[in-house]
Amino acid sequence: MSAAPERHESEITGSGARPLPLPEKATCRHCALPLPLESSPWVRDGFCCPGCKTVHGVLRSGGLDAYYRLRGGVGVPVGELGRSERAWVEEVRGKSHLDLDVQGIHCAGCVWVLEELFQRHGRGNIELDPTLGRAAMLVTEDFDLDGFVDDVEALGYRLGPASDEDVGSPASDALLVRTGICLALAGNGMLFAAASYFGLDVSDGAIYRLLTRLAFGAATLAVLVGGSVFVKAAWQGLRRGVVHLDVPIALGVVLSYGGATWSFVRDGEARYADTVTIFIALMLLGRWLQERLLERNRRQLLADHGAEALRTRKVRRPEGEGADAKGDVVALVPAVEVREGDVLQLGAGDLVPVEATLLPALGEGADDEGASFSLDWIDGESEPREVRVGETIPAGAFYVGLTARRVRASESFETSAVRRLLQKTRAVSGDPGHWWQRVARWYVLGVLVVAAGAFATWWALEDAARAVEVATAVLVVTCPCAFGIATPLAYELAHGRLRRRGLFVRTRGFLDRARDVTRVVFDKTGTLTTGRLRLVDEAPLDALTPDELGVLASLAAASMHPKSQAVARALEARAIIGSALDVCEVAGRGVSVSLLGVEHRLGAPSWAAEGARVDGADLVYAIGGRARAALRTEERLRPDAAAELAALADAGYETWILSGDDPRRVAALAAEVGVPAERALGGRDPDAKAAFVAAHDPDHTLMIGDGLNDSLAATTALCAGTPAIDRPFLASRSDFYFTTPGLGPILDALATAAELGRTVRALLAFAVAYNVVAVTIAWLGFMQPWLAAILMPASSIASLAYALMVLGPRTTARRALLRRSPALAPAR
Numbered sequence: 001m002s003a004a005p006e007r008h009e010s011e012i013t014g015s016g017a018r019p020l021p022l023p024e025k026a027t028c029r030h031c032a033l034p035l036p037l038e039s040s041p042w043v044r045d046g047f048c049c050p051g052c053k054t055v056h057g058v059l060r061s062g063g064l065d066a067y068y069r070l071r072g073g074v075g076v077p078v079g080e081l082g083r084s085e086r087a088w089v090e091e092v093r094g095k096s097h098l099d100l101d102v103q104g105i106h107c108a109g110c111v112w113v114l115e116e117l118f119q120r121h122g123r124g125n126i127e128l129d130p131t132l133g134r135a136a137m138l139v140t141e142d143f144d145l146d147g148f149v150d151d152v153e154a155l156g157y158r159l160g161p162a163s164d165e166d167v168g169s170p171a172s173d174a175l176l177v178r179t180g181i182c183l184a185l186a187g188n189g190m191l192f193a194a195a196s197y198f199g200l201d202v203s204d205g206a207i208y209r210l211l212t213r214l215a216f217g218a219a220t221l222a223v224l225v226g227g228s229v230f231v232k233a234a235w236q237g238l239r240r241g242v243v244h245l246d247v248p249i250a251l252g253v254v255l256s257y258g259g260a261t262w263s264f265v266r267d268g269e270a271r272y273a274d275t276v277t278i279f280i281a282l283m284l285l286g287r288w289l290q291e292r293l294l295e296r297n298r299r300q301l302l303a304d305h306g307a308e309a310l311r312t313r314k315v316r317r318p319e320g321e322g323a324d325a326k327g328d329v330v331a332l333v334p335a336v337e338v339r340e341g342d343v344l345q346l347g348a349g350d351l352v353p354v355e356a357t358l359l360p361a362l363g364e365g366a367d368d369e370g371a372s373f374s375l376d377w378i379d380g381e382s383e384p385r386e387v388r389v390g391e392t393i394p395a396g397a398f399y400v401g402l403t404a405r406r407v408r409a410s411e412s413f414e415t416s417a418v419r420r421l422l423q424k425t426r427a428v429s430g431d432p433g434h435w436w437q438r439v440a441r442w443y444v445l446g447v448l449v450v451a452a453g454a455f456a457t458w459w460a461l462e463d464a465a466r467a468v469e470v471a472t473a474v475l476v477v478t479c480p481c482a483f484g485i486a487t488p489l490a491y492e493l494a495h496g497r498l499r500r501r502g503l504f505v506r507t508r509g510f511l512d513r514a515r516d517v518t519r520v521v522f523d524k525t526g527t528l529t530t531g532r533l534r535l536v537d538e539a540p541l542d543a544l545t546p547d548e549l550g551v552l553a554s555l556a557a558a559s560m561h562p563k564s565q566a567v568a569r570a571l572e573a574r575a576i577i578g579s580a581l582d583v584c585e586v587a588g589r590g591v592s593v594s595l596l597g598v599e600h601r602l603g604a605p606s607w608a609a610e611g612a613r614v615d616g617a618d619l620v621y622a623i624g625g626r627a628r629a630a631l632r633t634e635e636r637l638r639p640d641a642a643a644e645l646a647a648l649a650d651a652g653y654e655t656w657i658l659s660g661d662d663p664r665r666v667a668a669l670a671a672e673v674g675v676p677a678e679r680a681l682g683g684r685d686p687d688a689k690a691a692f693v694a695a696h697d698p699d700h701t702l703m704i705g706d707g708l709n710d711s712l713a714a715t716t717a718l719c720a721g722t723p724a725i726d727r728p729f730l731a732s733r734s735d736f737y738f739t740t741p742g743l744g745p746i747l748d749a750l751a752t753a754a755e756l757g758r759t760v761r762a763l764l765a766f767a768v769a770y771n772v773v774a775v776t777i778a779w780l781g782f783m784q785p786w787l788a789a790i791l792m793p794a795s796s797i798a799s800l801a802y803a804l805m806v807l808g809p810r811t812t813a814r815r816a817l818l819r820r821s822p823a824l825a826p827a828r
Helices: 048-060 066-070 087-092 108-120 145-154 171-197 207-237 244-268 273-296 417-423 434-461 464-477 481-500 510-516 525-526 546-558 562-573 641-650 661-673 686-695 707-715 743-781 785-807
Strands: 097-103 124-129 132-138 158-161 311-316 329-334 343-346 356-358 369-374 386-387 405-409 503-505 519-522 529-535 584-586 592-594 598-603 617-625 626-631 633-637 656-657 701-704 719-720 736-739
Touching: 048 145, 087 145, 097 434, 108 124, 108 145, 145 158, 145 329, 158 584, 171 207, 171 273, 207 244, 244 273, 244 434, 244 464, 273 481, 273 785, 311 546, 343 686, 405 707, 434 464, 434 743, 464 743, 481 503, 481 510, 481 743, 481 785, 503 743, 510 719, 510 743, 519 525, 519 546, 525 529, 525 661, 546 562, 546 598, 546 617, 562 617, 562 633, 633 661, 641 656, 641 661, 656 661, 656 686, 701 707, 701 743, 736 743, 743 785
Parallel strands: 519 656, 519 701, 701 719, 719 736
Antiparallel strands: 097 132, 097 158, 124 132, 311 329, 311 343, 343 405, 356 405, 369 386, 503 736, 529 633, 584 592, 592 598, 598 617, 617 626
């Protein structure tokens, strides 16, 4: 378990002053992360965030405690829990066989708890594959799919329809099979060769010839099964004019096997055959580690098909019916099918996929004044906006009303801003870094020069046969193990360290590119803040009776408005759950219910309790027009935001805030987290955000955002990350995502990237030293097959031991060593 990062006084004060170290506190009862220094109800109960408290409660109350035992007592960080998009449930309802992607599945504990929940909701069978993040379900007609999805997502997992990509076994599975075969061949080859090392020679006749042939046969199979992977990749790279890491490995395989073949054909001996087999097995193991770590992290997210994944409800009217016809058909269709003039029906929490006009409310006597929409995903505005009938709703807004509303599309999806923002994606593959290519080129050149020099020298001194033998010895012992297996292991360990901190790397080259970052740009709403409102003071709730608290909980739970949800979460933390009531909603004002002839209201002060004095309150619970609780809400800053931004600044990074929210709110938050006013920019739309990043040294910029309005900037910057995993659109366009309630993993990732760079350089230095010694012995003609069989594995083991010592499971990111060089400081 990683040690807790140092916390600071600014986490409590919110000031921009230099942080003062504070003593360490307890860790979360669910995920073992350090508790934030705040007085929230969940922190008082021993949890780092509401999500972890909710998951812990569900597991305990549901008798699922074995989850913790299977995970060694520590759960996975959850963060803020939100309701995911559920349109896909309607598409699969009624099917007996379901293939679903599961976001967040990690281990045997996850598999066990999901299987338990499945059995509690009906009959059927479920098969879970944590490697693929896939669930195959066979269910009966009475299976409670909605209840199963609710319970699973209450634990922090997310479900969605299985993607069409990577159907079948992932690439690492094929490599694992090859690796297993080559490791078996290596073990047997060493046994065959050991006999000759311990005295068996040609005078022993048939036994010697049999073991020699078996050793050479094992080497041949290893070349065909494992060596072909590197030869093929190297050939494809050379055809494109790229010299990458597979070239020196392929060269070592081909030439060393060629030398072993020469020895076998000429003398009947299998010199270095066992060494060739071991070399291939080790290199293949390193390649499998590389593929496995990326596949694991990518599979933690639900698949994102971009615009193709969006669904909306389209209203279809039977032909020949009039405008007032009954029996309209509402069908769930892909958003790409929406055309100008189509009528769409929105439910609570639905996305508006195109610019549209609000239509009158459904039903007689329904409120016809308007509806509320959240635009935080578009412009970062945390306050929902009221839209009246006939007014325009921008594409990308979310409907936060209680009852269904209809809108008329003003454009087709082809011209929608949502489609444009979903188009540009970040590459998730490619070479880990340009410096690897330089290393590979010099390595290949060095091996060829040394081998050619040894061949020429010994041909001049003795004969061609001796020259071939020495050159073969040089090729065999010049082992690229440092970057063939030790370096991939170092990357795996670095990724594992970050996973334990709740950060998952998606792209191959992020940890290399992260070393060039000098500026970190943050979005505001949903990034520096949690994206949710909270009650500033819960004292007014203490004055309510239990019955009043129950009614208030029912009103708050019935509304999607962020302020109502803040009340609902506060009451839920007190274990107060409302009942289902016949709640009415007045758009832009609030919700109400009539009980025993008395009206209870929760909403805007001027509506809920007309004429009442509620200084500073923006939400009132009133009974019969009399205010019973005057509440004030605010955006909840992430618990460690101020401290983490200060830590980034201390490490030499420029920190910026780039938001679509009102500039005054952005300036106020910047002052709270200690970001200079000139680096806090508000009122920026998606294009303006991207333009800013493009104009301010994008090759040294890390963008952290959570909404569609951040997608263009994210793909413009050198690197990008997001805390938004409930909607995969931005996560699939980022280099990494994190699931913790705080921002600590960001600096941990930058520090780990720097430490990884130092480790890899040390491994390469060791490789150079080893090769100098080994090549010198081979050049002088003293290298024997048994010595080569010892030296090469020994050098590999030493490299692996060093990587484990520096980046192993018991280590943490050494932030104190992270200091940006002034030479890398971005231009002002």
